[in-house]
Amino acid sequence: MATNGVHIIVSGRVQGVGFRWMTKMVAAKLHITGTVANQMDGSVEIYAVGASDQLAQFEAAVKASPTPSGRVSDYQATPLDPVPTFKNFDVIG
Template identity: 50%
Template sequence: MRKVRMNVQGRVQGVGFRYMTKMVADELGIKGTVRNEEDGSVSIESVGDDEAMTQFIKKIKDSPSPAGRVTYLDIQEDSMMEEHMNFKVIN
């Protein structure tokens, strides 16, 4: 299992980005959270198997929302991240 934290920047708030991220996560079996940050970015905590995580990261880079646009994506592996039962949109 991979545990990955992402910070996504670009046109990612007000375009359905979090809800489309949840749809992609549910489709791939990824667990975790997605939330808006005050600086206009979106933070994602995600847990899933290697293949699903690779697909998830690619879909985030490409923006799961048609109206969104990702200009920067910071990805950090975090083996200490708590595991989640499902994928939730926060705030």
């Protein structure tokens, strides 16, 4: 099964609403590795690596906001090439 990676930047109501921690829970459920971090401009940056079908499910969950009180107003995703290796999915920053 091919492993793919994506770099995601989301903005909207994505800080102070549990967005990073809920993203981590979704990643764990789908066996996605990578990182999620708040950015100084109010956005959230995500690096995600996993099997194609799980990665697609992960991206859909992030777009829809994994937390009920969050709202994604802008979503930008760029494929990662080469695909980095992460051991876990970590909340950083």
